[in-house]
Structures are given as C-alpha cells and as structure tokens.
Amino acid sequence: MSGTPTTSLPRFVAQRALLAVPVLAVIAVLTFTLSRLAPGTPATLMLGEGASEEQVRHLTERWGLDEPIYIQFGLWLRNLLQGDLGESIRFGGPVLEMIGQHIGPTISIALLGLLIVIVIGIPFGLLAGHFRGTVLDRGLMGSTFVGMSVPEFWLAMLLVLGGGVHLGWFPVSGYTSPGESITGWLMAIILPAIALSIDQVALVARMVRDSVVTTSNEPWVTSLRARGLASSSVVGRHQLKSALVTAITVIGNAFGGFITAAVVVEIVFNISGFGWLTVEAALQRDYPLLLGVVLVAAFAYVLVNLVVDALYAVIDPRIRA
Incomplete structure (x- = not known):
C-alpha cells in the first residue's frame, strides 16, 4: 500500500505564496479605508489646521482627494502596483525612499535579536x-x-544605565551603519537586540523544554534509548528535531514582531529606525507614509510566515502530504 502522496517543496511554497496574496489585499483595503475614516478631510489632517486654503486645495487636487473613495483607492492601488507609494508629507520625499533609509537599523537589531533567541x-x-x-x-x-515578565522599555533603560553609562562598554544612543564601521555597528545594536529579544528567548526555551518533556515517553524515544544511544544524543539530535517544529513558529513570529516592536527600544536608544518612522508618520498624520509602513510591516509578517511554512516542510515532509 503506497503512502500518502506529498507535494514537492517548490510547489508547496508556491501554494503558500498564492494564499498570501489575498491576505495582503485585505490588509491594503482595510488600511486605506481606515486612513480615510478619520474625522476631517485627509488634506487638512495631513497639512494641519494652520494650512492655507491654497495648500489644502493643491494637495487635494494632487492626490485626487476630492474624488470618491473607490476612485482614490483605485489610483493608490495602481501606483502601488507600479512600486510608487507616494510622497511623504513630513519628509518631502518618496515613501519607499524614506522606508529604505530607516529600515536598516531595525533589520539589523531584529536579525541580531533573532540570533540571540536561537543561540x-x-x-x-x-x-x-x-x-x-x-x-x-x-x-x-x-x-x-x-524574562517574560520584564517590559522591553524598562530592560532597555537598565541596559543603557548598566552597559552604557556605568560601564561605558556600549554607546547609549545612536546608530552606526556597517559601511562606516563593523565594530561600531555591532556595539550600537547589541543592547537594543538584547532588550528586544529577552522575552522571546524565554518563550522559546519554555516551548522547547515542554516539547522535550512531552516526547520523552514516546515509543520512538524509548526505542532509541533501548538501542544504546546516549541520552544526550537522543535529546540533541532526535528530540530537538521534533521541538524545532514548535520553536520555528515562535521564532518566526518573533522576527516579524521585532520589526514593529522595535519602536520601543529605538526610542530609548535614540535610533531612527522603522519603528521611529512609524511613530513619526502617525504623529504627523502623514498618511502616505503611514500606509507605506503598515504595508511593509504586513509584508514582513507574510514573508516570515512563508519562510516558516517552508522550514516546516523541510523538517517534517509529512506536512506536505
């Protein structure tokens, strides 16, 4: 009797990628609609109450804000598909350019935080x-x-006081790009990465521990031990593989969360990253920029989940059945 047929890995990933398209579409519709439901006209909200009638009229005509909302969405979606997210009102430049300038520090902190969680x-x-x-x-x-109880901002402040002020080992604020100095870059992101990742380290440790305890009495584990394999080998090689399926979910969600949650540590360490940019867009009512950062964050989550699904299929091919 033949086993259950499995899907090839590329086809499995392609299927998951197709499922992500409607998710992104719904996020785009909801984000755009909510941005237009705020009290007042979009032009007045973006320019502020002190804007002149000429400024409001110019912005309204430029962005088609006097058109029905479905026409506005159609224009915005057309530009989006062409890779144009509009221009930032706050910074006076293309939204994608603004995001590209500020996402580097956040990605650096998130990747180092992810490494800390795994290691x-x-x-x-x-x-x-x-x-x-x-x-x-x-x-x-x-x-x-x-670790799971300590607030990120409180831990970040403790790290600034301990590692930056008292010991003087790390910079207390600012960011150095790797192009300027690799050492300076690492020193600038270590403390923010620790503050951002400590609760996820605790969560992954508990999930892996629970998986090892749960599988310890499984027949296949008992069989491996009966063959004379060392207990450490059974745990480190075989039970680890089972635990990784659970851990990967937490790690993947952690990385996606780091992209958006980084705003807390970025404010404490005075780093102008993606989180800082999001707060600025919201405070300044810069709707083109706010729509852009929300879409990028959503895309990051979807991409991370796609990678997690692919890792599932590699670790346990039965998932492709």
Missing part, C-alpha cells in the same frame, strides 16, 4: 528538558518567568 533559547530549553525536575531545570524555567 540561547533552544539550548536552554534542551538543557531544562533533559534535566527535568532538577535544580538546573527549575533555575532555567524560573529565569524564563522573569
């Missing part, structure tokens, strides 16, 4: 699961409760 969270979970019920297990799990 620390997974080994902690494996150790706690392998030595479950011991002092080591209780200590590691106790530390995860603390």
